[in-house]
Amino acid sequence: MVPPANAKNDGDSSSSEKVHTSGIEQHGGVLGRLEHPLAYPYVHDLPPDPDAHLSAEERAAIDRKLLWKLDLTLIPWLCILYLLAFLDRTNIGNAKIDGLQTSLHHMSTGRYNATLSIFFVSYSVFEPLTNVLLKKMRPSLFIPLIMVIWGICMTFMGFVENWSGLMAARWFLGMAEAGLFPGINYYLSCWYKRSEFGVRAAIFFSAAAVSGSFGGLLAAAITKMAGIGGKPGWAWIFILEGTVTVLFGFASLWFVHDFPDAATFLSEQDRARVVRRLKMDQQSSAEHESFKKEYFFAAITDYKMWLGMIIYMGCDMPLYAFSLFLPSIITQMGYSSTTAQLHTVPPYVVAAVLTITIGFIADRTRQRGLCNILVSLIGIAGFAMLLGSQTASVKYAGTFLGALGIYPCISNTISWTSNNIEGVYKRGIVLGFVIGWGNLNGIVSSNIYIDPPKYSPGHATVMAYMIICLLGGSIVLHFLLRRENKARREGKRDHWVEGLSTAEVEKLGDRRPDFFYTL
Template identity: 70%
Template sequence: MEKPIEKSSDFDQGQSPLGSEKRLENGAPVTVLDIPDPDEGLSEEERRHIDRKLLWKLDLKLIPWLTLLYLIAFLDRTNIGNAKIDGLQEDLKLTNNQYNNSLTIFFISYSVFEPVTQVLLKKLKPSIFLPVIMLLWGVSMTCMGLVHNYSGLMATRWFLGLAEAGLFPGVNYYLSCWYRRSEFGIRAAIFFSAAALAGSFGGLLAAAIENMDGLGGKRGWAWIFILEGLFTVIISFLSFFMVHDFPDDAKFLTDDDRRRVIRRLKLDQQSSAEHEEFKMEYFWASLKDWKTWTGMLIYMGCDGALYAFSLFLPTIIAQMGYKSVHAQLLSVPPYAVAAVVTIFIGFLADRTGWRGYCNMAMALFGIAGFAMLLGSGSPHIQYAGTFLGAIGIYPCVPNTISWAANNIEGVYKRGISLGFIIGWGNLNGIRLILAQGIVSSNIYRAQDKPRYKPGHAVVLAYEALFLLGGSVLQHILLRRENAKRRNGERDHWAEGKSEAEIEKLGDKRPDFIYTL
């Protein structure tokens, strides 16, 4: 029998020590463990050593391959921007509206199917679900290089969005089922930094592939799609062996390690690693939770800016006076800087628990960057603005997801909420349908070049109103709720309930303290 340890000062960030027993504010004990402790009798130093080894094992098994998958996914969804400046629009005889429609249709299928994919991921298991959807989007990407007209491009982009819909929300939910709340942010940041690396790598790769122009009767832009699509298919087959299931099923864990993983999550007030049957009440619980809606607001601000930036950065740079290959290469440095800052912010937010403050600070960089793009006609100032814009966008995406995952507890509820948050972000507020298509893919219009003032103004507004404003709002609401819980104003939620019933309250537990 373990000796109960008094609640530590780290409890607010979910960092309770192994072997601890939590208590409600009224002093009633809440037993969080019903799993044998494989390290019973060991000293705290020995426990910490075992915990570090376990964490390192999880990182090596999970993070590198999943990051590779997202690098490929982001490369595949945004390489149309590189293809455009290599002649895609002219060769397919697309009008400006038709090109924008080909961007828009991806986000429609991608966004609509994201909430559904979280349930499929849990039911089919990650080792099956993720490789299958990757195979499907690899085939769709390859077919994009074989199209000859507008309708073919629209069809392939629709299926690309449908197939990719499960990866980003799915992997973020999956990782949140392996790590403590205070450990998740840096892993999500490393995973998402692949998006910035894809921007860098995409520019270099596109510049190289353009030299294949004319080979096999195909233009350079077609080879971008074909080669990247075939590479995706190859990686999808390898993923059947490289992607692992949830902790209660993962084959690379020993029985003792499986107990350790699930125990450390339960001590962190999480139950997401355990099996649970889907019920519609989880769907409605997600919709009724105000944190789902504030998360959607914040994510709309950073994701709308993200796609506007990534889809049109090569075009923006080209309009500064730089030509095809040179423009592709100049798109690399802003992404590289963004990748480094993304990982740093993930580390900082984990250590401090200040996810909201990190969002606010980064949003200010983004606002400054797009103000420079909007206000200056100098290519040098505009190029500097792209660096600040990237810094203000990329770190906020994984940080916002981590913030939501930290504060929404429950096996299916968290997954469904992340699906809604990410799906809504990708629809950019479902759009302001009055403005022609999904916003981020349509605000940089050909008639507005070379300055693209309406596009820069819209992104600036998204950063200021939704990302910055939404983060301030959610931070204030979470702080107020934490104060009520510490003052015992929520203790009545647990009165008369068994230990199992209290645990199932998830983030409604009176002792669940939100990450700010």
């Protein structure tokens, strides 16, 4: 039976039933502040507390030091990896304006769009499986392996001589890259509390915006190598960027670390601290758990997963439309190839800044849904400018608003989904489906910019996705979660745990009556 909420912890950390009432946060998914005791504040199988003898001030200092150590060890390298991944999947847009289509036997626009689409097919098909593989394998092996594979695919894209070769390379590139973005987001959620995850996810994803600006500058420089080795400039974009990815893949064998309970860069005491702080945050993701088919069914029967998929497609399709076609959009404003490459830089820079800012605000306010709603309105306004005006200055301003309305919502939606799904494998499966479905909509992105210089079908489709899926989906999920939190506060879900042991209650994950959702 579940012990009463006012039961006392006997101090035995090996006990199978634990009660914890001093660190669990109240509703909104914010953990670390107790304003009133929750109905079922139970923490099961906590490791021994290495700081039990210290004062609250000393414990807080150790926690800050530990968090800073995690940030410096994990975040910078992972940002570099995602920068390379996003650079490798979108540099085909830079190659296009440098003559890719002409070089490959005057490849038609339809065939070019097909090479964009094929990436998203393989990427999306394999994405839901990758988090299971990441959990079963060591991250320090899985991530370097997929990096080396996609780096090789990228490099060989510089040697293709026809459309068929380019299609094959893009298929395998998508398959190999499928494990990185959902894998790293899941991986980070296994290290940080829910109230800490958003800004880290935002910093990680901001590498995509940085890669957009960096990619334009890099492409402008690399295309100057045209003729070297008999290769055109666009081929050298693929060859050099792919080679760099392979090198970083091998280096990742040493710079990517395993999950908290096995991470070698932490002492035994620090590993216990990380696991304790996550379990006190109502998370079990730091620990090993065997895969069971019921985790899969728990994921696919959760309405939050399906709404998350709708919301994510509402920002991910616009993301790829923007990143793949921004060089072409700017070229249609009358700029030369090199100048167009350079003009792609500023929108990405401001998007990176706002992405991190929104991550910070959402962590502090615990209102991820409202952040999505407000930011999406900026993007909708930007694409309305692109759709309604043919003035170069207005259209260029619209690209800024478009970037500002898309990029912050990507990381914020992933953080929102992760915050509200508990369980080692359930969270991994849900993130795989959400991100995989969003990326499958990249097929739409690849085929809507077909009417230069206005690109009216493209801009209108992006607006529709943002209004219906991103804005509308965020509003629906926000109010559904608010209603569920209200029911839990009023004790209407208490019957879910009647007759269950503390361990059984913990296994309910986000269905625990004391688990309050992040709004």
